[in-house]
Amino acid sequence: MAPAHPAGGSVCRECGAAYKATDLAQEFCRPACRIAWNNRARLRGAKLYEAVMTWRVLRQPGALAVVTALVSTFLDEDRAAGRRWRPRTFNPKTGRRERRK
Structure with a gap:
């Protein structure tokens, strides 16, 4: 794996x-990579949303284990x-996400 920077x-x-x-907040080499990453994040977020809501609302035993298993x-x-x-990190002054240095 290549170094972070x-x-x-x-x-x-x-x-x-x-x-x-081109700037410190740039995280992807091209738009296709940014789109692929965001699409995967949205899909994963939807899965986690369902698991967390089940854990919180139904309070079923083992529901939190489902959340951690999804992340794994x-x-x-x-x-x-x-x-x-x-x-x-999110910088509230600029309203942008920024990489840690």
């Missing part, structure tokens, strides 16, 4: 390719595809 550039969150970032599955899928999860 190669000399003078960045690594795409989706495909792992090194690229020259997501991480396993990402590792298998060569994607590395990196935290992002």
Whole structure:
């Protein structure tokens, strides 16, 4: 796996390719990678929403285990595809997500 920030550039969150970032908040090498990442995030978010609502509303035993199992599955899928999860921070002053340095 490539380093998080190669000399003078960045690594795409989706495909792992090194690229020259035009600004600090840029996370993807091309629009197709950004779209693929966001589509996957939306799908995963919908799955997690259902699991969390089931856990909170029905309070079924083991429902929280379903949430953690989903996250583990997501991480396993990402590792298998060569994607590395990196935290992002939200800057309330700019209203943008920014990478940690």
